[in-house]
Amino acid sequence: DTGVSQNPRHKITKRGQNVTFRCDPISEHNRLYWYRQTLGQGPEFLTYFQNEAQLEKSRLLSDRFSAERPKGSFSTLEIQRTEQGDSAMYLCASSLGQSGAFFGQGTRLTVV
């Protein structure tokens, strides 16, 4: 499969625990995005990388969220001290230049 790959697909965690998600973009894509989607809503922008540089982070994103993209390849999104409000689908997308982004299947996070 040459599409965007995300792991894990599902994650259930207790409130207060840390979680980390991984995204493997389409190999030639230089841009990588993280979005969060809750039921009935459109994807909400979290952060964006061009190659290994994190160029933008949403003002809505608390300091508990951090993302990395070492070597401009895969990316990780970590949420520290999870809260119930963090429960959502976390989507990764990648693109090449100014073109449509292609999404992964997402990681569904449930905080109990």
Next chain:
Amino acid sequence: GENVEQHPSTLSVQEGDSAVIKCTYSDSASNYFPWYKQELGKRPQLIIDIRSNVGEKKDQRIAVTLNKTAKHFSLHITETQPEDSAVYFCAAIPVDSSYKLIFGSGTRLLVRP
């Protein structure tokens, strides 16, 4: 920053009829407008896109139109089929913000057999 509004939030049509979903954007510098289809429990999938130097683009039963002056763009689906039932999202990319996609709130399309 860019803001994208999408209407209607839900749309129900009879199989074979046409469906139209409309979006407006606020940033006149936006120049790329993709549309995504998301089936229940699946990822958003890019179905068609249009750039600001083009007024209309068509791909089989799907077409998108863009009015730059009015800052709105629309998705048109003709001869709808039950498998067209899904949530559709419009999006815009403002040039000055690192090319991140700003999404509309989505339209839930139901095609009745």
